Amino acid sequence: MPSLRKRLMALDPATVSTVLSLLPTILEQANKTIEKIKKGKRKGEAPGAPDLVENRDPAARIAELEAAVVQQAEAVKMLAEQHAITIEALRKEAARLERRLRLMTGVAMAGVALGLGGLVIAINLLFR
Structure with missing residues (x-):
């Protein structure tokens, strides 16, 4: 069974571009979350500063x-x-690659069979 790296290297470029096109959105959301966490920590770290959140209306x-x-x-x-x-x-x-693998396996098997058949014929002709 091929390793994950070999599988990923064999992916269609269209699939890879689809996955890569989603990365900026994911990174953007992650950066927003990180910024919110950082802002929350900064507010919590200021010991003498009045907390504006507590002074606001609860509703x-x-x-x-x-x-x-x-x-x-x-x-x-x-x-x-x-x-x-x-x-x-x-x-x-993955389904496309599976079909392609089956096809290539069949072609390889046919090639080996034809090669062996040709070898047998050549040997028979050589020793006549």
Whole structure:
């Protein structure tokens, strides 16, 4: 069974470009998440600074958090759809490669059979 690296190297360029086209979106979402985490840590690290979050109306804060949750849910949904597209493209590519492998195996077997047959005929003609 071929290694994963050999399988990945044999992928169709169209499939690879599809997967690569999704990477910027994934990286963008990851960077946004990292920035939000960093901002949260900065606010928590300032010991003498007044916390603006605590001074706001709780209803406004809840609404803000709900909006953030909806936004994150939409981002997750978009990423899930992109992953589904990628997985489908990889499945199609794997099926195509499987068909190609079977075809090439059959051609190789026929070539070996013809080669052996030709060798037998040549040996018979040589020793007559």
